[in-house]
Ligand SMILES: Nc1nc2c(c(=O)[nH]1)N[C@@H](CN(C=O)c1ccc(C(=O)N[C@@H](CCC(=O)O)C(=O)O)cc1)CN2
């Protein structure tokens with residue numbers, strides 16, 4: 001067997017084309033251009049790249065974006081006051097703080113300061129709690145991208161055994177909750193899981209987000225499984241690889257995402273989607289056509 005390679009770049013391009021149309025229609029109807037504020041603290045090279053990619057993606061689909069850069073030495077009160085200003089600015093619909101933050105800044109206090117109605121990353125505790133009860137305002141972008149890829153590839157989720165490897169707050173846990181909400185039977189494995197292979201071999205859909213190159217080898221994968229690799233690891237030679245041994249696992253899986261070019265491009269696409277949803281809700285609220293959230 002040789003797996004179908006899920007083309008995240010192509011799926012992202014199609015979704016972004018639809019978003020461009022929707023944003024143009026929204027602007028023509030309301031006079032409001034969706035606007036995202038991105039806050040970057042420090043000089044981490046990968047974060048700078050992702051933030052620049054977010055700004056370009058906004059421009060490409062017809063959204064406004066503002067990037068606010070703060071020094072790595074920035075204090076918590078300074079960062080919170082920048083968030084407060086964006087919360088109060090009625091022209092701003094979405095706000096995100098790029099992660100990771102410098103170690104001296106408490107991530108939860110920062111994320112909880114973002115207005116729930118503008119939390120387009122879906123990292124605020126209110127939105128995380130919404131995933132548990134199945135009514136979140138904004139789903140986090142990478143898990144949302146995983147779900148969209150499965151749907152676009154017409155891969156059934158209900159009743160499937162899903163194994164998520166990695167229990168981070170921004171990928172593993174929300175992915176598990178979102179797929180459970182779609183009636184999958186979900187198991188989460190993490191760094192302390194004993195005998196990882198006994199779990200992964202049972203997966204109809206294996207989602208890997210552990211940040212360890214070559215963690216998943218072919219003998220750990222069921223024949224015909226769908227393998228979604230969320231890992232992004234930069235090797236010393238500069239290559240970017242996922243957590244899955246792509247060349248061996250592709251011979252066993254039915255579908256597999258490449259790295260790069262699989263889940264990654266969907267992350268920023270779902271951020272654009274969430275920002276449009278935030279802008280629509282803000283207009284509805286201003287017109288009194290929808291209860292405030
Ligand atoms: N506030 C946030 N911080 C972080 C998030 C997030 O969603 N919100 N996710 C990641 C970083 N990230 C977006 O911010 C992100 C990571 C990777 C990609 C992507 O397109 N990856 C490419 C490869 C890119 C490369 O060459 O490095 C791919 O996989 O094809 C987009 C966005 C952590 N922080």
Ligand SMILES: [Mg+2]
Pocket residue numbers: 121140141142267271
């Ligand atoms: Mg995101």
